[in-house]
Amino acid sequence: xxxxxxxxxxxxxxxxxxxxxxxxxxxDRGEVVCAGCGLVIEESMVDTSQEWREFDHEQASKRRRTxxxxxxxxxxxxxxxxxGKGISEIYSALPAGKRAQYMRLRKWQSxxxxxxxxxxxxxxxxxxxxxxxxxxxxxxxxxxxxxxxKAVSKGLVRGRSMESVIAGALYAACRRHNTPRTLEEIAEVxxxxxxxxxxxxxxxxxxxxxxxxxxxxxxxxxxxxxELGLSGEVQATAIEIIKQAEANELxxxxxxxxxxxxxxYLASQIVGxxxxxxxxxxxxxxxxxxxxxxxxxxxxxxxxEVPSGRRGRRRRKRE
DNA sequence: AAGACGAAAGTGGTTGA
DNA sequence: TCAACAACTTTCGTCTT
Numbered sequence: 008x009x010x011x012x013x014x015x016x017x018x019x020x021x022x023x024x025x026x027x028x029x030x031x032x033x034x035d036r037g038e039v040v041c042a043g044c045g046l047v048i049e050e051s052m053v054d055t056s057q058e059w060r061e062f063d064h065e066q067a068s069k070r071r072r073t074x075x076x077x078x079x080x081x082x083x084x085x086x087x088x089x090x091g092k093g094i095s096e097i098y099s100a101l102p103a104g105k106r107a108q109y110m111r112l113r114k115w116q117s118x119x120x121x122x123x124x125x126x127x128x129x130x131x132x133x134x135x136x137x138x139x140x141x142x143x144x145x146x147x148x149x150x151x152x153x154x155x156x157k158a159v160s161k162g163l164v165r166g167r168s169m170e171s172v173i174a175g176a177l178y179a180a181c182r183r184h185n186t187p188r189t190l191e192e193i194a195e196v197x198x199x200x201x202x203x204x205x206x207x208x209x210x211x212x213x214x215x216x217x218x219x220x221x222x223x224x225x226x227x228x229x230x231x232x233x234e235l236g237l238s239g240e241v242q243a244t245a246i247e248i249i250k251q252a253e254a255n256e257l258x259x260x261x262x263x264x265x266x267x268x269x270x271x272y273l274a275s276q277i278v279g280x281x282x283x284x285x286x287x288x289x290x291x292x293x294x295x296x297x298x299x300x301x302x303x304x305x306x307x308x309x310x311x312e313v314p315s316g317r318r319g320r321r322r323r324k325r326e
Numbered sequence: 327a328a329g330a331c332g333a334a335a336g337t338g339g340t341t342g343a
Numbered sequence: 344t345c346a347a348c349a350a351c352t353t354t355c356g357t358c359t360t
Binding site for chain 1: 350351352354
Binding site: 202205283284285295296299300303 | 328
């Protein structure tokens, strides 16, 4: 996206030397030359066009060198060749003996699809389901698939339910891509308990030597904010507060979702797009009490300009 | 009436012996 | 395996807007 914008800007329409708009593109040498003064404006360009053409199906099948991208998220990486299909051709073209042999080969191929293959097939279809429920991008799906493959090849799935390992791998992949989902959210779609997902995740992390840093509260901000319909200004303010809080050591040991919720709540007040504690608590998956506690810490230790006169007053009634 | 606040008791998970 | 512990939740009464 940003990349593309950059490339577009480099498209040159007039000569920087003489101002002539009469530029000549030499495809063979990979240069752009000014027809007016002869200045070579651009050189060593990469030709990204294909160097062949196809006019019919036969040429296409001979000349095309690429196919669908390899994907770890398909059980066969998208590469299986099946014996089969086209039965009618076979019946007419082959003698009876060959025909029988062919049918046997077919049968055996389908039997040979190994247990692990079937396992993967199921696991990855399950993964597809989770990620589509959670609106996760394909790169996270891919990472999860890779982790799961590793887990299978190391025999880590034995004694654990497949679902929990997939869910654990998904959780790990989300965190690795800095788009964390809470254990709750994954538990929701996978029908695996939070505890089991967490356990599977820790096990994977240890056995596969995953270096995953603790989740940062910032990573939750954009998602929560958009669910609450809060502006970018609120997000920026919230992240600013988190930065300050970090500097004051108010972060470590606390639940990141709690911090994210509290800062977002405060930011929404500072900017003037008020949301209730209830609303924020809802999307962040914490309680109002947690938000209050975090807010209290933040307000005590940081200098924040939070409107609403009641802040800071002390009340003493309850005997 | 709804939201914010705080106290107190309860819960699930981690840590260290 | 158990107890101690911190973070977080549940519940509930009070106060503010």
